[in-house]
Amino acid sequence: MRMSTLHHSSTWSSMLHLFKTGRLWFPDDFYATSEPLAPSEKAPASLQSTYDAWFTSRLLPRGETLVPGAHRRVSLTNLKLAFIIIRTCAVEFFAHILSLHPIRTTLMLSLNVVRSLFPAFRGYSQALIIDELQCLITSGNFTWSRLLNLVATELVRRIFESLLDSFAASNETVVVDSAKFYVEYVQMEQRVRLDIPTLSDPVVRDLLHESDLFARSFSGSGFGLLSPLDFIHIISLVTEIFSHLLLIFSLTGGATHYGVLLLSIFSATVPLFVTWFGCPDAHSETLYSPREARAADRQEKMRNLAYNEAHRPEIELFGLGDWILKTWASARKVVLDSDQNQQLRESSIISKLNFADFLFALQNIPLVLLLQTSSASLGSLTLYRSSIQSVILASRNLLATSRMVFQGIFFMSAFCAGKNLKPKLQPRAEDVVPYQTSVSGATIKAHGLSYTYPGCSEPALKDVSFTLQSGETLAIVGYNGSGKSTLAKVLLRIIDHDSGELCVNGVDIRRYDPYDYHQHLTGVFQGFSKFNTTVRENVGLGRVEKMRSRAAIESAIHLAEADSVVNSLPYGLRQILETPGFESMSYAGCTASPRQHGLSGGEWQRLSIARAFMRANELQVDLLLFDEPTSSLDAQAQKQIFDTIERISRSPTTGDRTKSVIFITHRLSTARRADKVAMMENGTISEFGTHAELLAMGGGYAALYRASE
Numbered sequence: 001m002r003m004s005t006l007h008h009s010s011t012w013s014s015m016l017h018l019f020k021t022g023r024l025w026f027p028d029d030f031y032a033t034s035e036p037l038a039p040s041e042k043a044p045a046s047l048q049s050t051y052d053a054w055f056t057s058r059l060l061p062r063g064e065t066l067v068p069g070a071h072r073r074v075s076l077t078n079l080k081l082a083f084i085i086i087r088t089c090a091v092e093f094f095a096h097i098l099s100l101h102p103i104r105t106t107l108m109l110s111l112n113v114v115r116s117l118f119p120a121f122r123g124y125s126q127a128l129i130i131d132e133l134q135c136l137i138t139s140g141n142f143t144w145s146r147l148l149n150l151v152a153t154e155l156v157r158r159i160f161e162s163l164l165d166s167f168a169a170s171n172e173t174v175v176v177d178s179a180k181f182y183v184e185y186v187q188m189e190q191r192v193r194l195d196i197p198t199l200s201d202p203v204v205r206d207l208l209h210e211s212d213l214f215a216r217s218f219s220g221s222g223f224g225l226l227s228p229l230d231f232i233h234i235i236s237l238v239t240e241i242f243s244h245l246l247l248i249f250s251l252t253g254g255a256t257h258y259g260v261l262l263l264s265i266f267s268a269t270v271p272l273f274v275t276w277f278g279c280p281d282a283h284s285e286t287l288y289s290p291r292e293a294r295a296a297d298r299q300e301k302m303r304n305l306a307y308n309e310a311h312r313p314e315i316e317l318f319g320l321g322d323w324i325l326k327t328w329a330s331a332r333k334v335v336l337d338s339d340q341n342q343q344l345r346e347s348s349i350i351s352k353l354n355f356a357d358f359l360f361a362l363q364n365i366p367l368v369l370l371l372q373t374s375s376a377s378l379g380s381l382t383l384y385r386s387s388i389q390s391v392i393l394a395s396r397n398l399l400a401t402s403r404m405v406f407q408g409i410f411f412m413s414a415f416c417a418g419k420n421l422k423p424k425l426q427p428r429a430e431d432v433v434p435y436q437t438s439v440s441g442a443t444i445k446a447h448g449l450s451y452t453y454p455g456c457s458e459p460a461l462k463d464v465s466f467t468l469q470s471g472e473t474l475a476i477v478g479y480n481g482s483g484k485s486t487l488a489k490v491l492l493r494i495i496d497h498d499s500g501e502l503c504v505n506g507v508d509i510r511r512y513d514p515y516d517y518h519q520h521l522t523g524v525f526q527g528f529s530k531f532n533t534t535v536r537e538n539v540g541l542g543r544v545e546k547m548r549s550r551a552a553i554e555s556a557i558h559l560a561e562a563d564s565v566v567n568s569l570p571y572g573l574r575q576i577l578e579t580p581g582f583e584s585m586s587y588a589g590c591t592a593s594p595r596q597h598g599l600s601g602g603e604w605q606r607l608s609i610a611r612a613f614m615r616a617n618e619l620q621v622d623l624l625l626f627d628e629p630t631s632s633l634d635a636q637a638q639k640q641i642f643d644t645i646e647r648i649s650r651s652p653t654t655g656d657r658t659k660s661v662i663f664i665t666h667r668l669s670t671a672r673r674a675d676k677v678a679m680m681e682n683g684t685i686s687e688f689g690t691h692a693e694l695l696a697m698g699g700g701y702a703a704l705y706r707a708s709e
């Protein structure tokens, strides 16, 4: 039997070359190009950024978009998009992964190539044993010691293989873990960096969803997803196929056997291409129609309703159990029907697979030819047969892996684009103005402010204008839904007004870096957060730098008149607070914490005020903004809190105002304490002035005030 020398291309060196020549990330101000793009059919070559490519890959011909996570069709357009993604993002991504552990990653690549040669060696070694045995038996020289010798050699080869395997696996774990950490870190960073207007953009939400899927693919629980490190798998499979083909060639490589070789390869590979290209529906994307997507969404919502403890009281009170079950069942049926249809489409492959099996039978023809036209040994025939089978299996694997990698490329583009998402509230670097603290509090000038929530037709704010002088107190009052909280969010720079002008200390608020601006104010939101953690952290989060300072936390609690609340808790500051709907995590080995304790609405509110007070005394804080801070407090507690706010807003030495204060309230007895009152109606400030002026006007405020008496 003649064996050819095995050659394999140095795939990893070409990969390194790719790393070196690859283009860097697209410009980070990609958002300028994030407007809806032309459908994918039109000139994808003109797309330059990863984001553009990702966006275009989701567009369907009828103007719809794929639901996040749906597989992309293998089409020429998508292949071009995948190429753009590889050029603009994948190369950079791999270069980064390589830089985390250059030696280990290179070793991992090399070992994968070496390990992929093992099956061919295994086949070759077994063929040698069979041949030797055949030779020993036919020559009548068979001895048990010779047989044991052969078996021992095979054993040593296998031990070497497993040692290398376990070393490669432990090396791979280190590389994969560091890549996993990097990807998860970027994911977390994306989430905490982006602001509400960016996160509420539906396209950004879809992008982050696919980016999450990409991150999950590293955890090995990626629902059939492949992480980019599995690209190496492709290299291994190619090497494995190549090595088997070399073996087959060495068996059939004589001039008279080229026809046999071609027939072998043809019979081995054609069936695979038949299953791949012969059935267009077989590899169509797992795509939900808009109706099915809505059903999937509804199904999830119903599941959440059923599982979330926070909704339990109202589910019981309003008897929602039946409704949840029926709605879930009908949505689930739509989703299952869609899955079934998908499976039916796929089952059409099976008939074609039978055809493929028929072609597999052709492999026996070269075997017969081989037997007749050569002095082939038993070992070479066994090797031929096992190599052909291995080529088939590895090629199948290669096609399946390639398809998953193809999908993975698009999820990777979401990850890369998400990494470069620019928060909408962040001004351009050249426009940023550092916030200058005012000694007597912030001056606010609003002119013609308007704001409409995304997806709404009616504006929540319309033409809002007012001026708050430095050190003044402003009460915002008005009917439910008149826009008070929305105005507060605009003033706190949580959302951005659509039109009009808003200046704080004489500078357009859009020119402040939101992080810098937020350092100079504090407040309480109407829907403040209740954290499932200790009292200490619930309060300390108002100024994380002082979280470890017991004195600072106790002082804030004292200012918010919350001492009695904390003192009544069994574990005081260390008391973990129970929040509705939040199931605290407990890991194996830890028993659930016995220190959970619930609080009343008013007690929670005091803690949220204490959180705001963590930074209220600081000189740099110019503005205190409270959105119904005392709505759950009794009249006496409310008066105490407003007395404290008044005290904090003044200098302890001179008594002069050092901070401006804005509060939203439905209690007009509190509103009259303010220097100015803004009455809001239908999204606009209809009356503005002192309490006395507004009463004298006899308008909406006067009517509201009389009604509250």
Ligand SMILES: Nc1ncnc2c1ncn2[C@@H]1O[C@H](COP(=O)(O)OP(=O)(O)OP(=O)(O)O)[C@@H](O)[C@H]1O
Binding pocket: 453, 454, 456, 460, 478, 479, 480, 481, 482, 483, 484, 485, 486, 487, 526
């Ligand atoms: N996230 C949102 N998305 C869409 N519309 C919203 C959102 N939040 C508020 N709105 C709408 O904006 C309008 C103003 O709401 P806002 O919360 O500012 O009123 P408000 O004066 O604070 O009311 P309340 O006194 O009840 O707290 C309302 O019509 C409300 O339905």
